[in-house]
Amino acid sequence: MTHLFEPRLVNDAFGDPGLYCDFRDERRALLFDLGDIAALPPRKLLRLSHVFVTHAHMDHFAGFDQLLRVVLGRKERIVLTGGPGFADQVEHKLSAYSWNVVHRYDVALDIEAREVSPDGGAQSAAFSSRSRFERREGPAFAPNGDVLHDESTFRVRGRFVDHGIPCLAYAIEEKAHVKMARDRIDALGVSPGPWLRELKQAVLGGAPDSTPIEVHWRDRDGAHAMTRTVAQLRHVILEVVAGRRVGYVTDLRHTPENIATLAALLQGVDLLFIESVFMDADAAHGERKSHLTARQAGTIARGLGARAIVPFHHSPRYEGRGEEVAAEALAAWSLTRS
Ligand SMILES: [Zn+2]
Numbered sequence: 001m002t003h004l005f006e007p008r009l010v011n012d013a014f015g016d017p018g019l020y021c022d023f024r025d026e027r028r029a030l031l032f033d034l035g036d037i038a039a040l041p042p043r044k045l046l047r048l049s050h051v052f053v054t055h056a057h058m059d060h061f062a063g064f065d066q067l068l069r070v071v072l073g074r075k076e077r078i079v080l081t082g083g084p085g086f087a088d089q090v091e092h093k094l095s096a097y098s099w100n101v102v103h104r105y106d107v108a109l110d111i112e113a114r115e116v117s118p119d120g121g122a123q124s125a126a127f128s129s130r131s132r133f134e135r136r137e138g139p140a141f142a143p144n145g146d147v148l149h150d151e152s153t154f155r156v157r158g159r160f161v162d163h164g165i166p167c168l169a170y171a172i173e174e175k176a177h178v179k180m181a182r183d184r185i186d187a188l189g190v191s192p193g194p195w196l197r198e199l200k201q202a203v204l205g206g207a208p209d210s211t212p213i214e215v216h217w218r219d220r221d222g223a224h225a226m227t228r229t230v231a232q233l234r235h236v237i238l239e240v241v242a243g244r245r246v247g248y249v250t251d252l253r254h255t256p257e258n259i260a261t262l263a264a265l266l267q268g269v270d271l272l273f274i275e276s277v278f279m280d281a282d283a284a285h286g287e288r289k290s291h292l293t294a295r296q297a298g299t300i301a302r303g304l305g306a307r308a309i310v311p312f313h314h315s316p317r318y319e320g321r322g323e324e325v326a327a328e329a330l331a332a333w334s335l336t337r338s
Pocket residue numbers: 055057163251
């Protein structure tokens with residue numbers, strides 16, 4: 001089964017955290033966290049439409065400069081989303097450079113920094129190379145509950161976990177979609193047209209069988225129209241494919257509140273990227289550093305009913321022992337799985 005996007009860690013499990021979600025058919029991508037991104041070639045950075053940052057510790061945000069370096073003069077727009085103080089942090093990053101020539105570049109760059117806070121507040125700031133990246137008020141930005149970004153084919157949800165500071169955990173959710181049977185459309189003697197989208201939306205939205213669909217189409221004989229019900233057209237749909245849900249969870253304390261937050265965000269997630277910073281033997285250290293151990297991560301993943309997990313963000317103290325760390329997470333996750 002093909003998915004809308006392919007998620008892949010930017011670095012190995014000891015490198016800076018980051019998840020690159022590649023929407024191959026659309027030549028665009030999303031990035032979660034912006035630490036060391038040297039492993040991403042310019043062509044991959046240029047594909048980014050949106051970047052979501054969990055929190056602004058250096059290992060999650062120090063790559064901002066490199067991203068800017070690559071997209072400046074080559075890309076028109078990029079949207080960054082983060083937690084409390086994020087718009088200021090982007091502003092400060094931008095104000096660290098001299099911009100006396102940038103307004104003359106052929107391709108102007110617009111950066112939008114969206115910021116959400118744990119109390120539900122949201123704001124956005126805009127920075128344009130045309131005006132030397134001076135901060136302006138950004139376009140209206142109002143998340144719908146925990147939905148921070150919504151498109152017709154996918155959405156990104158985010159909720160705050162506690163990492164000593166507020167830190168966003170993310171869910172990237174493909175929406176359900178339908179596959180059409182082209183031969184059955186042809187057999188109806190009609191051509192594809194906007195009615196197909198109407199039918200898809202009706203089926204995905206659970207509309208009643210009697211719902212009328214105006215079938216308009218155009219061929220070499222001219223324009224045609226007929227009215228059919230959802231029930232009469234349903235057979236042109238080959239299957240309804242449930243959307244895949246991917247979780248990106250990193251930098252959090254092991255607390256009941258955090259576990260409850262993750263349950264609200266990621267219960268039944270298909271693929272979970274989850275930090276596994278320390279080993280269980282060093283759990284006290286993990287607690288001091290506000291991070292999960294591999295075993296805690298695996299246990300959380302099991303509680304969520306995650307169908308697959310990828311442990312990452314291992315502490316450098318285990319360099320050379322990555323398999324051991326991952327094995328601890330996987331063992332805790334698979335404990336009750338048959
Ligand atoms: Zn951190």
